[in-house]
Amino acid sequence: MSGYPHTFRGFAIADPRDWASPKLTEFEPKKFGARDVDIEVECCGICASELFSLKNEWTHAPLECLSSAYGPKSQVVGHEVIGRVVAVGDRVTLCRVGDRVGLGAQCCACMECARCVAGNEQYCARAVGTYCDRYPDGYVSQGGYASHVRAHEQFCFPIPEAIPSELAAPLQCGxxxxxxxxxxxxxxxxxxxxxxxxxxxxxxxxxxxxxxxxxxxxxxxxxxxxxxxxxxxxxxxxxxxxxxxxxxxxxxxxxxxxxxxxxxxxxxxxxxxxxxxxxxxxxxxxxxxxxxxxxxxxxxxxxxxxxxxxxSKLGSREEAIELFALAAEHGFRPWVETLPVSEAGVHEGLTRLDKGDVRYRFTLVGFREFFGTA
Structure with a gap:
C-alpha cells in the first residue's frame, strides 16, 4: 500500500496506575490480512468497560498488553468507533474504500466454527476484542482512541446516513x-x-x-x-x-x-x-x-x-445492522456529550465517567483534525 501509513498513532497507557492519563504514542498495527479493513477514525465513544480495562479491574492478572512480546508495550483502548474505510484486504466484500462504518467491541472471529456459522460470532471461542486482547500470532489488539484502527470486515458495520457520527458511536458497543x-x-x-x-x-x-x-x-x-x-x-x-x-x-x-x-x-x-x-x-x-x-x-x-x-455478550453483525436501521426508523439517539480528542480530552472523559459525571455517554470527536488525516 504505497503512501499508506505503516504506523498508527493513539492515546495509550503503560501502567494501570496511570489509567486517567493516556499519552500520545505511535504503534504498529497487526499484520494486514486478506479480510482486514483499515478505518480512519472520525470519532470514538468512551465506554465504562474502558475504565475497567485501563484500571485492570476485570482481572487479577497483569494488564495483558504489558507482557506481550509483540506490538506496543502500552494499551490504546476505544471500541465505539466511527470512521471511513481507507484500505481493504483482497478478500473483503462487505465494505469498500470510502464507506462510513462503525466498529464495536469485537474486531475478529474465526468465521468457521458452529457459532460463527449460526450468526453468533460474538461467542466464537477464537474471538478477539477490539483492544487489550491477543490475536493468534500474539499481537495485542489496539483500539479506537487512535488515528486508525484495523479489524476484520465482519465487524465493520455500515452506518445509515440519517445518524450523525457522534451519536452513532455509542450504538457500536453499548x-x-x-x-x-x-x-x-x-x-x-x-x-x-x-x-x-x-x-x-x-x-x-x-x-x-x-x-x-x-x-x-x-x-x-x-x-x-x-x-x-x-x-x-x-x-x-x-x-x-x-x-x-x-x-x-x-x-x-x-x-x-x-x-x-x-x-x-x-x-x-x-x-x-x-x-x-x-x-x-x-x-x-x-x-x-x-x-x-x-x-x-x-x-x-x-x-x-x-x-x-x-x-449476554455484545451482538452479531446481523443484529448490529438491525439496530442501526431501528434507530434510523424510530429516530432515537443516545444522549451524548462530545469532547475534543487530545490527551486532555481523553483525561476529562475518563475521569468524569469514573465520577459518574455524564448524562449519559461521551464521544471523542475531531480525530481527523488532530491527527491530520482528513
Missing amino acids: GLTVYSPIKRNIAGLENPKVAVIGIGGLGHMAIMIARALGAEVTAISRTNSKKADAAKMGAHGFVATAEPGWQTELQDHFDLILNCASSTTALDLDALLPTLKVNCNFISVGLPHVDEDFRGVKPFTFFSNGCCLGS
Missing part, C-alpha cells in the same frame, strides 16, 4: 450490547413487558431500544433522581427500589429484566426475580469488578416461577 438480549428475549411476544435496571450509559439506550421494539418499558433505579430522564427516554413506568414494597404490584409482570448496572452490590435478586413471568429471564449485561458477584439469591426464588439468570 447499543448493540443491550439490543441483542432484548430482541432475543421478546421476539414474537405480544405486548412484551421489559424492565431495565440502571439508567446509565447502557440502560438509557436499552429503554429507547426496548420501546422501539414495541415493549412496555419500566425503568428501575435505586432512587427517583433519574425518573424525569427515564420518561424522556421513553419509559412507560419507573420504580425506585429504595422505596419499601415496590415489588408488590409487579409480581408475574415482566417478560425480561435487563440489568445494565455496572455493580451488583445493590441488587436484591430475591425481590427482583419474582417479578418475572414463568420461565422468563433476568439477563445481566453490566459487568462489575472481578471481585463482585450476585449475593443473597436463594434457590427457592427460582423455584417459584422457573425463571433463569443469565448474561
Whole structure:
C-alpha cells in the first residue's frame, strides 16, 4: 500500500496506575490480512468497560498488553468507533474504500466454527476484542482512541446516513450490547413487558431500544433522581427500589429484566426475580469488578416461577445492522456529550465517567483534525 501509513498513532497507557492519563504514542498495527479493513477514525465513544480495562479491574492478572512480546508495550483502548474505510484486504466484500462504518467491541472471529456459522460470532471461542486482547500470532489488539484502527470486515458495520457520527458511536458497543438480549428475549411476544435496571450509559439506550421494539418499558433505579430522564427516554413506568414494597404490584409482570448496572452490590435478586413471568429471564449485561458477584439469591426464588439468570455478550453483525436501521426508523439517539480528542480530552472523559459525571455517554470527536488525516 504505497503512501499508506505503516504506523498508527493513539492515546495509550503503560501502567494501570496511570489509567486517567493516556499519552500520545505511535504503534504498529497487526499484520494486514486478506479480510482486514483499515478505518480512519472520525470519532470514538468512551465506554465504562474502558475504565475497567485501563484500571485492570476485570482481572487479577497483569494488564495483558504489558507482557506481550509483540506490538506496543502500552494499551490504546476505544471500541465505539466511527470512521471511513481507507484500505481493504483482497478478500473483503462487505465494505469498500470510502464507506462510513462503525466498529464495536469485537474486531475478529474465526468465521468457521458452529457459532460463527449460526450468526453468533460474538461467542466464537477464537474471538478477539477490539483492544487489550491477543490475536493468534500474539499481537495485542489496539483500539479506537487512535488515528486508525484495523479489524476484520465482519465487524465493520455500515452506518445509515440519517445518524450523525457522534451519536452513532455509542450504538457500536453499548447499543448493540443491550439490543441483542432484548430482541432475543421478546421476539414474537405480544405486548412484551421489559424492565431495565440502571439508567446509565447502557440502560438509557436499552429503554429507547426496548420501546422501539414495541415493549412496555419500566425503568428501575435505586432512587427517583433519574425518573424525569427515564420518561424522556421513553419509559412507560419507573420504580425506585429504595422505596419499601415496590415489588408488590409487579409480581408475574415482566417478560425480561435487563440489568445494565455496572455493580451488583445493590441488587436484591430475591425481590427482583419474582417479578418475572414463568420461565422468563433476568439477563445481566453490566459487568462489575472481578471481585463482585450476585449475593443473597436463594434457590427457592427460582423455584417459584422457573425463571433463569443469565448474561449476554455484545451482538452479531446481523443484529448490529438491525439496530442501526431501528434507530434510523424510530429516530432515537443516545444522549451524548462530545469532547475534543487530545490527551486532555481523553483525561476529562475518563475521569468524569469514573465520577459518574455524564448524562449519559461521551464521544471523542475531531480525530481527523488532530491527527491530520482528513
